[in-house]
Amino acid sequence: MITLQNISKYFNRGRANEVIALHDISLQVSKGEFLVIVGANGSGKTTLLNIIEGTEIPNSGIVKMNGHDVTHLPEFKRSKWVARVFQNPNNGTAPDLTILDNFRLASLRAHKKYLTIGNNEKFKKKVQERISDLGMGLENKTGQLMGNLSGGQRQALTLLMCAMDDVDILLLDEPTAALDPKSAAIVLKLADKLNKIHGITTVMITHNLKDAQQYGNRLIQLQEGKIIRDLNPEQKSTLVLQEVFEWFE
Amino acid sequence: MSQFYLTALQLSICLGPMALGIFITMKVFNIPDITTDGSYTLGAVVSAILLTQHWPPLIVLPVCMLAGALAGICTGLIHTKLQINALLAGILVMTGLYSVNLIILGRSNVPLINISTIFYLLPLFHADLYNQLLVSLLIILVLFILLRYLLLTDFGIGMRATGNNPIMTKSMGINNDSIKIIGLAIANGLTALSGYLVSQYQGFADINMGIGIVITGLGSVLIADALRIWLNITQIGMQILLVLIGSFLFQMVLAFTLAMGVDPNFLKLATALFVLIIVALPRMSGQLSGRIANSHKI
Numbered sequence: 001m002i003t004l005q006n007i008s009k010y011f012n013r014g015r016a017n018e019v020i021a022l023h024d025i026s027l028q029v030s031k032g033e034f035l036v037i038v039g040a041n042g043s044g045k046t047t048l049l050n051i052i053e054g055t056e057i058p059n060s061g062i063v064k065m066n067g068h069d070v071t072h073l074p075e076f077k078r079s080k081w082v083a084r085v086f087q088n089p090n091n092g093t094a095p096d097l098t099i100l101d102n103f104r105l106a107s108l109r110a111h112k113k114y115l116t117i118g119n120n121e122k123f124k125k126k127v128q129e130r131i132s133d134l135g136m137g138l139e140n141k142t143g144q145l146m147g148n149l150s151g152g153q154r155q156a157l158t159l160l161m162c163a164m165d166d167v168d169i170l171l172l173d174e175p176t177a178a179l180d181p182k183s184a185a186i187v188l189k190l191a192d193k194l195n196k197i198h199g200i201t202t203v204m205i206t207h208n209l210k211d212a213q214q215y216g217n218r219l220i221q222l223q224e225g226k227i228i229r230d231l232n233p234e235q236k237s238t239l240v241l242q243e244v245f246e247w248f249e
Numbered sequence: 250m251s252q253f254y255l256t257a258l259q260l261s262i263c264l265g266p267m268a269l270g271i272f273i274t275m276k277v278f279n280i281p282d283i284t285t286d287g288s289y290t291l292g293a294v295v296s297a298i299l300l301t302q303h304w305p306p307l308i309v310l311p312v313c314m315l316a317g318a319l320a321g322i323c324t325g326l327i328h329t330k331l332q333i334n335a336l337l338a339g340i341l342v343m344t345g346l347y348s349v350n351l352i353i354l355g356r357s358n359v360p361l362i363n364i365s366t367i368f369y370l371l372p373l374f375h376a377d378l379y380n381q382l383l384v385s386l387l388i389i390l391v392l393f394i395l396l397r398y399l400l401l402t403d404f405g406i407g408m409r410a411t412g413n414n415p416i417m418t419k420s421m422g423i424n425n426d427s428i429k430i431i432g433l434a435i436a437n438g439l440t441a442l443s444g445y446l447v448s449q450y451q452g453f454a455d456i457n458m459g460i461g462i463v464i465t466g467l468g469s470v471l472i473a474d475a476l477r478i479w480l481n482i483t484q485i486g487m488q489i490l491l492v493l494i495g496s497f498l499f500q501m502v503l504a505f506t507l508a509m510g511v512d513p514n515f516l517k518l519a520t521a522l523f524v525l526i527i528v529a530l531p532r533m534s535g536q537l538s539g540r541i542a543n544s545h546k547i
Contacts, residue, residue: 079422086416094413098483101406105421113403113423145483
Protein backbone atom coordinates (compact mmCIF):
# COMPACT_ATOMS: atom_id res chain seq x y z
CA MET A 1 0.00 0.00 0.00
CA ILE A 2 1.31 3.43 -0.92
CA THR A 3 0.00 6.66 0.56
CA LEU A 4 1.01 10.05 -0.79
CA GLN A 5 -0.17 13.03 1.25
CA ASN A 6 -0.03 16.54 -0.22
CA ILE A 7 3.12 15.91 -2.19
CA SER A 8 4.70 18.93 -3.89
CA LYS A 9 7.97 18.97 -5.79
CA TYR A 10 9.64 22.00 -7.31
CA PHE A 11 12.82 22.24 -9.32
CA ASN A 12 14.97 25.42 -9.27
CA ARG A 13 12.72 26.89 -6.67
CA GLY A 14 12.71 30.70 -6.44
CA ARG A 15 14.56 31.13 -9.71
CA ALA A 16 13.27 32.32 -13.06
CA ASN A 17 13.32 28.79 -14.43
CA GLU A 18 11.25 27.31 -11.59
CA VAL A 19 9.38 24.16 -12.53
CA ILE A 20 6.48 22.82 -10.50
CA ALA A 21 6.72 19.09 -11.16
CA LEU A 22 4.05 18.02 -8.68
CA HIS A 23 1.51 20.26 -7.08
CA ASP A 24 -0.12 19.11 -3.84
CA ILE A 25 -0.82 15.54 -4.92
CA SER A 26 -2.59 13.11 -2.63
CA LEU A 27 -2.97 9.55 -3.77
CA GLN A 28 -3.64 6.21 -2.15
CA VAL A 29 -2.77 2.98 -3.93
CA SER A 30 -4.25 0.00 -2.13
CA LYS A 31 -2.66 -3.40 -1.80
CA GLY A 32 -2.85 -5.45 -4.98
CA GLU A 33 -3.97 -2.53 -7.11
CA PHE A 34 -2.54 -2.11 -10.63
CA LEU A 35 -2.40 1.62 -11.20
CA VAL A 36 -1.59 3.00 -14.63
CA ILE A 37 -0.48 6.61 -14.96
CA VAL A 38 -0.72 8.50 -18.24
CA GLY A 39 0.14 12.10 -19.00
CA ALA A 40 1.99 14.26 -21.48
CA ASN A 41 5.73 14.81 -21.22
CA GLY A 42 6.52 17.04 -18.27
CA SER A 43 3.28 16.26 -16.48
CA GLY A 44 5.16 14.88 -13.47
CA LYS A 45 4.74 11.12 -13.98
CA THR A 46 8.39 10.20 -13.59
CA THR A 47 8.86 12.62 -10.67
CA LEU A 48 5.96 10.89 -8.94
CA LEU A 49 7.56 7.49 -9.47
CA ASN A 50 10.96 8.80 -8.31
CA ILE A 51 9.38 10.13 -5.13
CA ILE A 52 7.83 6.74 -4.39
CA GLU A 53 11.12 5.03 -5.14
CA GLY A 54 13.26 7.44 -3.14
CA THR A 55 15.54 8.87 -5.83
CA GLU A 56 13.88 12.24 -5.21
CA ILE A 57 12.65 13.75 -1.96
CA PRO A 58 9.49 15.91 -2.12
CA ASN A 59 9.63 19.57 -1.03
CA SER A 60 6.55 19.00 1.07
CA GLY A 61 4.20 16.15 1.87
CA ILE A 62 4.50 12.63 3.24
CA VAL A 63 5.17 9.29 1.55
CA LYS A 64 4.03 6.16 3.36
CA MET A 65 4.50 2.50 2.53
CA ASN A 66 2.47 -0.09 4.39
CA GLY A 67 1.92 2.56 7.06
CA HIS A 68 5.65 3.43 7.49
CA ASP A 69 6.67 7.01 6.84
CA VAL A 70 9.44 6.70 4.24
CA THR A 71 9.53 10.31 3.00
CA HIS A 72 13.20 10.78 3.86
CA LEU A 73 14.37 7.17 3.64
CA PRO A 74 17.11 6.69 0.98
CA GLU A 75 16.41 4.46 -1.97
CA PHE A 76 18.50 1.49 -0.84
CA LYS A 77 16.55 1.31 2.43
CA ARG A 78 13.19 1.27 0.65
CA SER A 79 14.20 -1.63 -1.55
CA LYS A 80 12.69 -4.11 0.90
CA TRP A 81 9.27 -2.86 -0.20
CA VAL A 82 9.88 -1.48 -3.67
CA ALA A 83 11.23 -2.95 -6.89
CA ARG A 84 11.57 -0.95 -10.07
CA VAL A 85 11.77 -1.70 -13.76
CA PHE A 86 13.45 1.11 -15.67
CA GLN A 87 12.62 2.50 -19.08
CA ASN A 88 16.14 1.65 -20.25
CA PRO A 89 16.50 -2.17 -20.17
CA ASN A 90 20.23 -1.71 -19.40
CA ASN A 91 19.51 -0.04 -16.05
CA GLY A 92 17.81 -2.96 -14.36
CA THR A 93 20.59 -5.54 -14.64
CA ALA A 94 24.38 -5.71 -14.34
CA PRO A 95 25.73 -6.56 -17.84
CA ASP A 96 29.08 -8.07 -16.79
CA LEU A 97 27.51 -10.42 -14.26
CA THR A 98 25.89 -13.71 -15.17
CA ILE A 99 22.11 -14.10 -15.26
CA LEU A 100 22.42 -16.23 -12.14
CA ASP A 101 24.45 -13.58 -10.24
CA ASN A 102 21.87 -10.96 -11.17
CA PHE A 103 19.06 -13.14 -9.85
CA ARG A 104 21.00 -13.90 -6.67
CA LEU A 105 21.29 -10.20 -5.93
CA ALA A 106 17.61 -9.67 -6.67
CA SER A 107 16.65 -12.50 -4.34
CA LEU A 108 18.38 -10.60 -1.54
CA ARG A 109 16.68 -7.27 -2.25
CA ALA A 110 15.22 -7.07 1.23
CA HIS A 111 18.04 -8.94 2.97
CA LYS A 112 21.62 -8.41 4.05
CA LYS A 113 24.28 -9.69 1.68
CA TYR A 114 26.43 -11.97 3.82
CA LEU A 115 29.86 -13.46 3.28
CA THR A 116 28.41 -16.81 2.33
CA ILE A 117 28.00 -18.38 -1.08
CA GLY A 118 24.29 -18.53 -1.83
CA ASN A 119 24.59 -18.94 -5.57
CA ASN A 120 24.50 -22.73 -5.45
CA GLU A 121 22.87 -25.55 -7.41
CA LYS A 122 19.64 -25.31 -5.43
CA PHE A 123 19.35 -21.63 -6.22
CA LYS A 124 20.17 -22.29 -9.88
CA LYS A 125 17.29 -24.81 -10.09
CA LYS A 126 14.89 -22.28 -8.61
CA VAL A 127 15.95 -19.58 -11.09
CA GLN A 128 15.76 -21.97 -14.04
CA GLU A 129 12.22 -22.89 -13.06
CA ARG A 130 11.17 -19.26 -12.93
CA ILE A 131 12.87 -18.38 -16.20
CA SER A 132 11.36 -21.31 -18.08
CA ASP A 133 7.91 -19.78 -17.43
CA LEU A 134 8.92 -16.92 -19.71
CA GLY A 135 9.15 -19.20 -22.70
CA MET A 136 12.18 -17.35 -24.04
CA GLY A 137 14.47 -20.38 -23.92
CA LEU A 138 16.83 -18.72 -21.45
CA GLU A 139 16.58 -21.36 -18.70
CA ASN A 140 19.72 -23.17 -19.87
CA LYS A 141 21.73 -19.99 -20.31
CA THR A 142 21.85 -18.88 -16.67
CA GLY A 143 25.67 -18.89 -16.75
CA GLN A 144 25.73 -16.35 -19.58
CA LEU A 145 26.55 -12.71 -19.05
CA MET A 146 23.49 -10.46 -18.84
CA GLY A 147 25.07 -8.08 -21.36
CA ASN A 148 24.85 -10.70 -24.11
CA LEU A 149 21.04 -10.69 -24.06
CA SER A 150 18.67 -8.50 -26.05
CA GLY A 151 16.82 -5.56 -24.53
CA GLY A 152 13.55 -7.48 -24.47
CA GLN A 153 15.13 -10.45 -22.74
CA ARG A 154 16.84 -8.22 -20.19
CA GLN A 155 13.63 -6.32 -19.44
CA ALA A 156 11.66 -9.54 -18.99
CA LEU A 157 14.36 -10.90 -16.66
CA THR A 158 14.45 -7.61 -14.71
CA LEU A 159 10.75 -7.97 -14.10
CA LEU A 160 11.13 -11.59 -13.11
CA MET A 161 13.95 -10.58 -10.74
CA CYS A 162 11.53 -8.22 -8.99
CA ALA A 163 9.51 -11.22 -7.88
CA MET A 164 12.50 -13.15 -6.47
CA ASP A 165 12.06 -11.59 -3.05
CA ASP A 166 8.85 -10.59 -1.28
CA VAL A 167 8.33 -7.08 -2.60
CA ASP A 168 5.07 -5.25 -2.01
CA ILE A 169 5.36 -2.59 -4.65
CA LEU A 170 6.41 -2.80 -8.27
CA LEU A 171 7.19 0.40 -10.15
CA LEU A 172 7.24 0.24 -13.93
CA ASP A 173 8.64 3.33 -15.63
CA GLU A 174 7.64 3.00 -19.30
CA PRO A 175 8.98 -0.56 -19.22
CA THR A 176 8.22 -1.29 -22.86
CA ALA A 177 9.30 2.01 -24.44
CA ALA A 178 12.50 0.51 -25.83
CA LEU A 179 11.08 -2.89 -26.79
CA ASP A 180 9.63 -4.45 -29.94
CA PRO A 181 5.87 -5.26 -29.82
CA LYS A 182 6.39 -8.95 -29.10
CA SER A 183 8.82 -8.43 -26.21
CA ALA A 184 6.61 -5.60 -24.93
CA ALA A 185 3.63 -7.95 -24.79
CA ILE A 186 5.66 -10.58 -22.91
CA VAL A 187 6.82 -8.01 -20.36
CA LEU A 188 3.36 -6.54 -19.77
CA LYS A 189 1.69 -9.95 -19.48
CA LEU A 190 4.34 -10.92 -16.94
CA ALA A 191 3.70 -7.74 -14.95
CA ASP A 192 -0.01 -8.48 -15.04
CA LYS A 193 0.66 -12.02 -13.82
CA LEU A 194 2.88 -10.86 -10.96
CA ASN A 195 0.18 -8.42 -9.93
CA LYS A 196 -2.59 -11.01 -10.04
CA ILE A 197 -0.79 -14.08 -8.66
CA HIS A 198 1.53 -12.50 -6.08
CA GLY A 199 -0.76 -9.58 -5.31
CA ILE A 200 2.09 -7.07 -5.83
CA THR A 201 0.86 -3.49 -5.81
CA THR A 202 1.87 -2.15 -9.23
CA VAL A 203 2.29 1.37 -10.54
CA MET A 204 3.03 1.75 -14.24
CA ILE A 205 3.79 4.81 -16.30
CA THR A 206 3.12 4.49 -19.98
CA HIS A 207 2.82 6.56 -23.13
CA ASN A 208 1.15 3.69 -24.91
CA LEU A 209 -2.54 4.46 -24.50
CA LYS A 210 -3.55 1.04 -25.78
CA ASP A 211 -1.59 -0.57 -22.95
CA ALA A 212 -3.06 1.94 -20.51
CA GLN A 213 -6.54 0.92 -21.55
CA GLN A 214 -5.79 -2.82 -21.62
CA TYR A 215 -3.76 -3.29 -18.41
CA GLY A 216 -4.36 -2.39 -14.79
CA ASN A 217 -7.49 -1.78 -12.77
CA ARG A 218 -7.10 1.92 -12.10
CA LEU A 219 -6.07 4.73 -14.41
CA ILE A 220 -5.05 8.27 -13.57
CA GLN A 221 -4.06 11.12 -15.82
CA LEU A 222 -1.55 13.73 -14.72
CA GLN A 223 -1.38 17.19 -16.15
CA GLU A 224 0.99 19.92 -15.01
CA GLY A 225 1.67 18.17 -11.74
CA LYS A 226 -1.94 17.51 -10.83
CA ILE A 227 -4.22 14.50 -11.05
CA ILE A 228 -6.96 15.52 -13.44
CA ARG A 229 -8.61 12.13 -13.97
CA ASP A 230 -8.89 9.10 -11.68
CA LEU A 231 -10.80 6.10 -12.98
CA ASN A 232 -11.76 3.30 -10.58
CA PRO A 233 -11.89 -0.34 -11.77
CA GLU A 234 -15.51 -0.07 -12.79
CA GLN A 235 -15.02 3.09 -14.82
CA LYS A 236 -11.84 1.75 -16.34
CA SER A 237 -13.41 -1.52 -17.48
CA THR A 238 -15.91 0.37 -19.59
CA LEU A 239 -13.32 2.78 -20.97
CA VAL A 240 -13.03 2.87 -24.76
CA LEU A 241 -9.62 3.49 -26.31
CA GLN A 242 -10.97 6.35 -28.42
CA GLU A 243 -11.90 8.16 -25.22
CA VAL A 244 -8.34 8.00 -23.88
CA PHE A 245 -7.00 9.46 -27.11
CA GLU A 246 -9.42 12.34 -26.73
CA TRP A 247 -7.92 13.18 -23.31
CA PHE A 248 -4.74 14.22 -25.05
CA GLU A 249 -6.28 16.46 -27.68
CA MET B 250 70.81 -15.79 -15.68
CA SER B 251 68.00 -18.00 -14.31
CA GLN B 252 68.65 -16.31 -10.98
CA PHE B 253 67.91 -13.04 -12.73
CA TYR B 254 64.46 -14.19 -13.82
CA LEU B 255 63.76 -15.88 -10.50
CA THR B 256 64.32 -12.51 -8.88
CA ALA B 257 61.78 -11.02 -11.27
CA LEU B 258 59.35 -13.80 -10.35
CA GLN B 259 59.90 -13.14 -6.66
CA LEU B 260 59.33 -9.41 -7.11
CA SER B 261 56.19 -10.04 -9.16
CA ILE B 262 54.75 -12.19 -6.37
CA CYS B 263 55.58 -9.51 -3.79
CA LEU B 264 53.79 -6.95 -5.98
CA GLY B 265 50.93 -9.39 -6.62
CA PRO B 266 48.75 -8.19 -3.70
CA MET B 267 48.96 -4.63 -5.03
CA ALA B 268 47.92 -5.81 -8.50
CA LEU B 269 44.95 -7.57 -6.86
CA GLY B 270 44.14 -4.32 -5.07
CA ILE B 271 44.15 -2.40 -8.35
CA PHE B 272 42.01 -5.18 -9.85
CA ILE B 273 39.44 -4.61 -7.10
CA THR B 274 39.28 -0.84 -7.53
CA MET B 275 39.63 -0.64 -11.29
CA LYS B 276 37.86 -3.77 -12.52
CA VAL B 277 35.43 -4.67 -9.75
CA PHE B 278 34.41 -1.17 -8.65
CA ASN B 279 35.34 0.79 -11.77
CA ILE B 280 37.07 3.44 -9.61
CA PRO B 281 40.46 4.83 -10.71
CA ASP B 282 42.19 4.78 -7.32
CA ILE B 283 45.76 6.06 -7.10
CA THR B 284 46.05 6.16 -3.33
CA THR B 285 48.29 3.18 -4.15
CA ASP B 286 51.58 5.12 -4.26
CA GLY B 287 50.96 6.31 -0.70
CA SER B 288 49.49 3.17 0.82
CA TYR B 289 52.28 1.02 -0.66
CA THR B 290 54.92 3.15 1.04
CA LEU B 291 52.77 3.23 4.17
CA GLY B 292 52.87 -0.58 4.32
CA ALA B 293 56.66 -0.55 3.90
CA VAL B 294 57.17 2.22 6.45
CA VAL B 295 54.97 0.66 9.13
CA SER B 296 56.61 -2.72 8.63
CA ALA B 297 60.14 -1.22 8.81
CA ILE B 298 59.45 0.65 12.03
CA LEU B 299 57.75 -2.28 13.77
CA LEU B 300 60.32 -4.83 12.59
CA THR B 301 63.23 -2.71 13.82
CA GLN B 302 61.41 -2.66 17.17
CA HIS B 303 61.54 -6.48 16.94
CA TRP B 304 57.84 -7.11 16.49
CA PRO B 305 57.20 -10.60 15.06
CA PRO B 306 56.67 -10.37 11.26
CA LEU B 307 53.36 -12.27 11.43
CA ILE B 308 51.93 -9.62 13.78
CA VAL B 309 53.31 -6.78 11.68
CA LEU B 310 51.53 -8.15 8.61
CA PRO B 311 47.94 -7.46 9.73
CA VAL B 312 49.01 -4.11 11.26
CA CYS B 313 50.39 -3.02 7.87
CA MET B 314 47.25 -4.13 6.06
CA LEU B 315 45.13 -2.26 8.58
CA ALA B 316 47.16 0.91 8.03
CA GLY B 317 46.65 0.58 4.26
CA ALA B 318 42.94 -0.08 4.77
CA LEU B 319 42.68 3.15 6.79
CA ALA B 320 44.23 5.07 3.91
CA GLY B 321 41.69 3.45 1.58
CA ILE B 322 38.84 4.40 3.91
CA CYS B 323 40.04 8.04 3.79
CA THR B 324 39.95 8.02 -0.01
CA GLY B 325 36.57 6.29 0.08
CA LEU B 326 35.06 8.81 2.48
CA ILE B 327 36.36 11.76 0.45
CA HIS B 328 35.08 10.20 -2.76
CA THR B 329 31.62 9.13 -1.57
CA LYS B 330 30.64 11.48 1.23
CA LEU B 331 32.14 14.68 -0.21
CA GLN B 332 31.41 13.49 -3.75
CA ILE B 333 34.86 14.35 -4.99
CA ASN B 334 36.20 12.68 -8.11
CA ALA B 335 37.90 9.38 -7.17
CA LEU B 336 41.10 10.32 -8.97
CA LEU B 337 41.38 13.59 -7.05
CA ALA B 338 40.46 11.90 -3.75
CA GLY B 339 43.27 9.41 -4.35
CA ILE B 340 45.78 12.16 -5.20
CA LEU B 341 44.84 14.07 -2.04
CA VAL B 342 45.28 11.07 0.24
CA MET B 343 48.46 10.00 -1.54
CA THR B 344 49.95 13.47 -1.15
CA GLY B 345 49.00 13.62 2.53
CA LEU B 346 50.42 10.15 3.10
CA TYR B 347 53.86 11.29 1.98
CA SER B 348 54.15 13.43 5.10
CA VAL B 349 52.54 10.77 7.28
CA ASN B 350 55.04 8.20 5.99
CA LEU B 351 57.94 10.56 6.60
CA ILE B 352 56.78 11.20 10.17
CA ILE B 353 56.37 7.46 10.87
CA LEU B 354 59.74 6.58 9.35
CA GLY B 355 61.52 9.52 10.98
CA ARG B 356 64.02 9.78 8.11
CA SER B 357 63.97 9.02 4.43
CA ASN B 358 65.41 5.50 4.60
CA VAL B 359 65.49 2.70 7.18
CA PRO B 360 67.54 -0.43 6.45
CA LEU B 361 66.34 -3.85 7.61
CA ILE B 362 69.68 -5.55 8.15
CA ASN B 363 70.04 -8.45 10.59
CA ILE B 364 66.33 -8.42 11.21
CA SER B 365 64.22 -11.54 11.16
CA THR B 366 61.82 -10.91 8.28
CA ILE B 367 58.81 -12.92 7.18
CA PHE B 368 61.00 -14.66 4.60
CA TYR B 369 62.96 -16.50 7.29
CA LEU B 370 59.85 -18.15 8.75
CA LEU B 371 60.14 -21.33 6.68
CA PRO B 372 63.85 -22.06 6.11
CA LEU B 373 63.35 -25.29 4.16
CA PHE B 374 65.99 -24.66 1.51
CA HIS B 375 69.66 -23.70 1.62
CA ALA B 376 69.28 -20.81 -0.77
CA ASP B 377 67.53 -17.73 0.59
CA LEU B 378 65.91 -17.08 -2.78
CA TYR B 379 63.93 -20.33 -2.60
CA ASN B 380 62.83 -19.70 0.98
CA GLN B 381 61.65 -16.25 -0.03
CA LEU B 382 59.78 -17.70 -3.00
CA LEU B 383 58.12 -20.32 -0.82
CA VAL B 384 56.86 -17.80 1.76
CA SER B 385 55.60 -15.34 -0.82
CA LEU B 386 53.93 -18.09 -2.84
CA LEU B 387 52.13 -19.25 0.30
CA ILE B 388 50.93 -15.72 1.05
CA ILE B 389 49.69 -15.15 -2.49
CA LEU B 390 47.96 -18.55 -2.46
CA VAL B 391 46.06 -17.64 0.70
CA LEU B 392 45.13 -14.26 -0.81
CA PHE B 393 43.95 -15.92 -4.01
CA ILE B 394 41.69 -18.31 -2.12
CA LEU B 395 40.29 -15.57 0.14
CA LEU B 396 39.66 -13.07 -2.65
CA ARG B 397 38.06 -15.65 -4.91
CA TYR B 398 35.77 -16.72 -2.09
CA LEU B 399 34.89 -13.11 -1.24
CA LEU B 400 33.91 -12.27 -4.81
CA LEU B 401 31.73 -15.38 -5.08
CA THR B 402 29.75 -14.67 -1.90
CA ASP B 403 26.49 -12.73 -1.85
CA PHE B 404 28.44 -9.71 -0.61
CA GLY B 405 30.94 -10.18 -3.45
CA ILE B 406 28.15 -10.25 -6.04
CA GLY B 407 27.04 -6.95 -4.53
CA MET B 408 30.58 -5.57 -4.91
CA ARG B 409 30.81 -6.62 -8.55
CA ALA B 410 27.34 -5.31 -9.36
CA THR B 411 28.07 -1.93 -7.74
CA GLY B 412 30.96 -1.31 -10.13
CA ASN B 413 28.94 -2.59 -13.04
CA ASN B 414 25.56 -0.91 -12.55
CA PRO B 415 25.19 1.38 -9.51
CA ILE B 416 21.63 2.36 -10.53
CA MET B 417 20.60 -1.26 -10.21
CA THR B 418 22.38 -1.97 -6.93
CA LYS B 419 20.72 0.98 -5.22
CA SER B 420 17.36 -0.50 -6.08
CA MET B 421 18.58 -3.87 -4.74
CA GLY B 422 19.15 -2.56 -1.23
CA ILE B 423 22.89 -1.95 -1.54
CA ASN B 424 24.43 1.14 0.02
CA ASN B 425 26.78 1.99 -2.85
CA ASP B 426 28.82 4.38 -0.69
CA SER B 427 29.57 1.88 2.08
CA ILE B 428 30.41 -0.94 -0.29
CA LYS B 429 32.81 1.31 -2.23
CA ILE B 430 34.53 2.37 1.00
CA ILE B 431 34.91 -1.29 2.00
CA GLY B 432 36.30 -2.05 -1.46
CA LEU B 433 38.85 0.76 -1.26
CA ALA B 434 39.85 -0.42 2.22
CA ILE B 435 40.46 -3.97 0.99
CA ALA B 436 42.35 -2.75 -2.08
CA ASN B 437 44.67 -0.45 -0.14
CA GLY B 438 45.14 -3.06 2.58
CA LEU B 439 46.42 -5.37 -0.16
CA THR B 440 48.63 -2.60 -1.54
CA ALA B 441 50.14 -2.05 1.90
CA LEU B 442 50.81 -5.79 2.08
CA SER B 443 52.92 -5.43 -1.06
CA GLY B 444 54.84 -2.60 0.58
CA TYR B 445 55.38 -4.86 3.60
CA LEU B 446 56.69 -7.72 1.41
CA VAL B 447 58.88 -5.62 -0.88
CA SER B 448 60.55 -3.69 1.95
CA GLN B 449 61.52 -6.96 3.63
CA TYR B 450 62.59 -8.50 0.35
CA GLN B 451 64.84 -5.60 -0.66
CA GLY B 452 66.01 -5.05 2.92
CA PHE B 453 64.99 -1.43 3.43
CA ALA B 454 62.05 0.95 3.46
CA ASP B 455 62.44 4.18 1.53
CA ILE B 456 60.16 7.18 1.54
CA ASN B 457 60.25 7.35 -2.27
CA MET B 458 59.78 3.65 -2.98
CA GLY B 459 56.11 4.12 -3.84
CA ILE B 460 56.53 6.77 -6.51
CA GLY B 461 54.99 5.51 -9.72
CA ILE B 462 54.27 2.05 -8.28
CA VAL B 463 50.61 2.37 -9.28
CA ILE B 464 51.62 2.00 -12.91
CA THR B 465 53.07 -1.45 -12.15
CA GLY B 466 49.74 -2.62 -10.74
CA LEU B 467 47.85 -0.93 -13.53
CA GLY B 468 50.04 -2.63 -16.13
CA SER B 469 49.45 -6.04 -14.51
CA VAL B 470 45.69 -5.53 -14.53
CA LEU B 471 45.75 -4.31 -18.14
CA ILE B 472 47.74 -7.34 -19.27
CA ALA B 473 45.26 -9.53 -17.38
CA ASP B 474 42.37 -7.75 -19.07
CA ALA B 475 43.85 -8.24 -22.53
CA LEU B 476 44.34 -11.94 -21.77
CA ARG B 477 40.81 -12.21 -20.36
CA ILE B 478 39.22 -10.81 -23.50
CA TRP B 479 41.50 -12.84 -25.73
CA LEU B 480 40.77 -16.12 -23.90
CA ASN B 481 37.11 -15.21 -23.28
CA ILE B 482 37.31 -15.85 -19.54
CA THR B 483 34.41 -15.07 -17.21
CA GLN B 484 35.15 -17.13 -14.07
CA ILE B 485 36.25 -15.02 -11.12
CA GLY B 486 39.01 -17.39 -10.03
CA MET B 487 40.59 -17.33 -13.47
CA GLN B 488 40.38 -13.53 -13.61
CA ILE B 489 42.24 -13.24 -10.31
CA LEU B 490 44.84 -15.73 -11.53
CA LEU B 491 45.27 -13.69 -14.71
CA VAL B 492 46.07 -10.59 -12.66
CA LEU B 493 48.87 -12.51 -10.92
CA ILE B 494 50.10 -13.77 -14.29
CA GLY B 495 49.92 -10.17 -15.52
CA SER B 496 52.10 -9.08 -12.60
CA PHE B 497 54.63 -11.77 -13.51
CA LEU B 498 54.69 -10.88 -17.22
CA PHE B 499 55.10 -7.21 -16.34
CA GLN B 500 58.15 -7.87 -14.15
CA MET B 501 59.58 -10.19 -16.79
CA VAL B 502 59.38 -7.47 -19.41
CA LEU B 503 61.09 -5.03 -17.05
CA ALA B 504 63.77 -7.58 -16.19
CA PHE B 505 64.29 -8.24 -19.88
CA THR B 506 64.56 -4.52 -20.60
CA LEU B 507 67.25 -4.17 -17.96
CA ALA B 508 69.01 -7.29 -19.21
CA MET B 509 69.21 -5.73 -22.66
CA GLY B 510 71.39 -3.09 -21.11
CA VAL B 511 68.90 -0.24 -20.86
CA ASP B 512 70.09 2.46 -18.46
CA PRO B 513 68.19 1.97 -15.13
CA ASN B 514 67.47 5.72 -15.21
CA PHE B 515 65.19 5.00 -18.14
CA LEU B 516 63.30 2.27 -16.28
CA LYS B 517 60.29 4.42 -15.39
CA LEU B 518 60.11 5.69 -18.97
CA ALA B 519 60.31 2.13 -20.25
CA THR B 520 57.55 1.13 -17.79
CA ALA B 521 55.29 3.96 -18.92
CA LEU B 522 55.89 3.12 -22.58
CA PHE B 523 55.19 -0.53 -21.94
CA VAL B 524 51.87 0.26 -20.26
CA LEU B 525 51.03 2.63 -23.12
CA ILE B 526 51.63 -0.19 -25.59
CA ILE B 527 49.36 -2.56 -23.63
CA VAL B 528 46.59 0.04 -23.58
CA ALA B 529 47.03 1.18 -27.15
CA LEU B 530 47.50 -2.15 -28.91
CA PRO B 531 43.94 -3.48 -28.60
CA ARG B 532 42.55 -0.09 -29.66
CA MET B 533 44.89 0.23 -32.59
CA SER B 534 44.18 -3.31 -33.77
CA GLY B 535 40.46 -2.56 -33.28
CA GLN B 536 40.71 0.53 -35.47
CA LEU B 537 42.67 -1.41 -38.02
CA SER B 538 40.18 -4.27 -38.23
CA GLY B 539 37.37 -1.70 -38.28
CA ARG B 540 39.00 -0.05 -41.25
CA ILE B 541 39.42 -3.38 -42.98
CA ALA B 542 35.77 -4.25 -42.29
CA ASN B 543 34.70 -0.88 -43.70
CA SER B 544 36.77 -1.33 -46.83
CA HIS B 545 35.10 -4.71 -47.34
CA LYS B 546 31.70 -3.08 -47.09
CA ILE B 547 32.56 -0.71 -49.90
